[in-house]
Amino acid sequence: MTSDCPAAQSLPAGASSAEMATALDGWFRRSARRLPWREAPTPYRVWIAEVMLQQTTVAACRPRFERFIRRFPDVRALAAASLEDVLSEWEGLGYYSRARNLWSAAKMIVDFHGGELPSDIESLQALPGIGKYTAGAIRSIAFDLPSGMVDANIRRVLGRVAGIEPSNAAERSVFQLCLSLSASGSPRIVNQALMELGSLVCLPRGPLCGECPFRSFCRARLEERFDCWHGSVPKEARVVQVEEVCITASVEENWLISRPRDGRWRGMWEFPRARVEDGSAAPAELARSVLERDFGVVPVSVQHTGSLRYRVTVHDTQLHIVSAMLPGEPGCALREWRLVPPAELAAIPLPSPMRRIARTLISQRLAGLDIHGRGGA
Ligand code: SF4
Known part of the structure; x- marks a missing residue:
């Protein structure tokens, strides 16, 4: 990687993309939770899981994911179902536009992609309910192809590791760093490991640095600066x-x-x-x-x-x-x-x-x- 590459400029001192990817890989294989959507990560299962997880907790998604897959085992089954059946299955998960988008997207996948989810970001993002993050997640986890993706967890982990200050430009730096890491190892493992690290170890407040594969070179840890990327304090909503x-x-x-x-x-x-x-x-x-x-x-x-x-x-x-x-x-x-x-x-x-x-x-x-x-x- 040349020094004018944005990702190279974001790497923490003393670490290469390959070393970071290797550290993530080892940690993920030792420490990742066993989740139903991680078993047999077919494009369809990954897509359903990523959409379900958008606004619903892992604990709530666990049983519902398996139930959804039992009822609609593949894209064609989902496309052939009535919208009412899909909404009924989604009941209790909230944010019902996700179920409507899944149903519409399934029909488009059958009509325009022969019933198979596409792997390129542009085609994925053309489907209802799939934004930049979800497209990156599907491409990397389902197809094992390098992809950048930024959600709150990945933003916090990579922002802290590389000492990137929160800003609009930081979003691009974090994206590029994620892309670079996923290209330096197994994209499927690296991107899931970043998500998992943010959920289990690099917590918004009180990160568990002793358990982190990045602890030896993480800028936030070395400088004891956890104030950046700690997550916003929820505002008091007017009820x-x-x-x-x-x-x-x-x-x-x-x-x-x-x-x-x-x-x-x-x-x-x-x-x-x-x-x-x-x-x-x-x-x-x-x-x-x-x-x-x-x-x-x-x-x-x-x-x-x-x-x-x-x-x-x-x-x-x-x-x-x-x-x-x-x-x-x-x-x-x-x-x-x-x-x-x-x-x-x-x-x-x-x-x-x-x-x-x-x-x-x-x-x-x-x-x-x-x-x-x-x-x-
Ligand atoms: S060392 Fe600490 S702050 Fe740095 S990424 Fe790991 S958990 Fe987060």
Whole structure:
């Protein structure tokens, strides 16, 4: 490597790319966690894992990854599935645009790449939901081809090792250094090792330098400067308190309406609900007026059955659940609606708070309870 190469300028004193790659390789083989997506790292499995890990913890991804792969074992199976099935499988992982993008990308891979993920960065980045980092991860881990990639972990590890100060230009230096290391060893091992090192050893606060393969030449360690790249302190988010009323109709089947096409949780279903503007009114009365105003239904009776709390971004929502007995079949003029037997609720994609309500309804039904007193088992 010549000295005008950006990566050469970023290397810590006393270390070459090859030495760093070798140190990473040895450490990874000794210390890496056994994770399901690391076994048989086919392009499809790596892609699904990287997308799942984007906003979900490793612990949460572990069982869900295996379940997803069982249900959609390859690109063609994913492309052939309905969006509703994919959303349903993704339920609970959050950030549902990831599931929609996986589904759209699978169709593109079948249509334009013969059902095989491409290995070049440009083609990967042309697929929905695959950005620069994920493309680099797929190329290096799945195809074992040299790639630069920068996430918070890799940025911190390489920034500290090479003494790169955080800045816009630093991003490029870290990328080039990662590319250079991956080209000096097994890209599959080197890039995974950098990610793993950032997760397990080079922690934002209190890095475990004694266990690190870079400890003999790491600039941050030698200069005892861990203040850079320690990770930003989370800002106090301004929490907005919200109240909603959610209606479960007391009919043999569950009345669901589709989520709006252009908002959060689109493609999923929910029990009818509405934001409460007048916090002084009782939930049952609010539900009655929502039913009349938004659905043109005058309920026979309404009963407040409980409340739950959920939080999405800065919105902390108190959700009042009201069971309504309706005079006949419900409907909805503005959105799709459907009636679903309790036994089929599990297969319908519902946002997490709605799933909690559905579970309660199913257990009430199994226990033979009818809160409107229409008899039970
Ligand atoms: S020696 Fe310490 S600071 Fe440097 S990379 Fe390793 S864990 Fe991070």
